[in-house]
Amino acid sequence: MANSDSPTPKAYWMTTYGDMVTLLLTFFLLMIVILNEAENNIYRMVDMLLNEAEQSLNQYVRHNKLDRYISVSRTTKGVQLTISGEYFFDINSAEIKPELKDVLAYIGGTLSQSRLLRIQEDQEMRGFYEALRQANHNLNVEIRVEGHTDNWPIRGGKYRSNWELSTARALEVVQYISSSSGIPEALFSSLGYGEFRPIEDNITEEGRSKNRRVEIFIDADITANNDVK
Numbered sequence: 001m002a003n004s005d006s007p008t009p010k011a012y013w014m015t016t017y018g019d020m021v022t023l024l025l026t027f028f029l030l031m032i033v034i035l036n037e038a039e040n041n042i043y044r045m046v047d048m049l050l051n052e053a054e055q056s057l058n059q060y061v062r063h064n065k066l067d068r069y070i071s072v073s074r075t076t077k078g079v080q081l082t083i084s085g086e087y088f089f090d091i092n093s094a095e096i097k098p099e100l101k102d103v104l105a106y107i108g109g110t111l112s113q114s115r116l117l118r119i120q121e122d123q124e125m126r127g128f129y130e131a132l133r134q135a136n137h138n139l140n141v142e143i144r145v146e147g148h149t150d151n152w153p154i155r156g157g158k159y160r161s162n163w164e165l166s167t168a169r170a171l172e173v174v175q176y177i178s179s180s181s182g183i184p185e186a187l188f189s190s191l192g193y194g195e196f197r198p199i200e201d202n203i204t205e206e207g208r209s210k211n212r213r214v215e216i217f218i219d220a221d222i223t224a225n226n227d228v229k
Contacts, residue, residue, distance in 0.1 A: 094168035108181025167192025
């Protein structure tokens with residue numbers, strides 16, 4: 001008489017199957033951890049490159065005592081430069097003053113020589129570049145310029161509204177940085193917000209002065225290379 005407590009062939013099969021599923025689950029979890037760590041390392045490298053750019057620009061601003069007119073900060077998305085429109089532009093004008101041209105030329109030169117834009121050429125970045133290439137990804141850098149004004153209406157001059165003026169200033173900044181540095185225009189974007197995104201109250205002259213500004217954002221992100229078949 002068969003022992004009722006002994007495992008049946010079906011029970012052996014289920015035990016083996018359960019072990020195999022457990023091993024596969026462990027393997028997939030391990031792969032997820034490895035891939036997540038690799039992705040985290042890539043983004044840490046991007047953060048390091050953005051920090052390098054921010055430090056270089058901050059040193060320039062401090063060395064040339066431009067702190068009153070230019071601020072440089074590190075944001076969650078990248079590097080932000082806020083430039084006083086009142087100091088670097090004449091009223092109702094988008095023509096860049098010589099002082100701002102010097103600043104923009106330095107910004108463009110810093111970025112064009114930075115490892116953000118030269119990862120293929122920099123020997124220390126070869127491993128990073130190869131990791132991106134093998135993962136079929138690219139490091140995309142965007143330089144976004146935004147123009148802002150106060151809420152006082154435009155009276156006379158070339159531009160009919162603050163919106164037009166802010167847009168024209170942003171575009172002038174983009175074109176000057178690109179032409180002076182050789183950075184391709186494809187990496188730039190420009191926007192004009194007029195008086196609609198103030199950072200201070202427009203009731204006081206001090207507030208209006210702070211609202212008249214140009215902001216430059218330097219962002220970097222990892223994206224899939226859709227061109228590779």
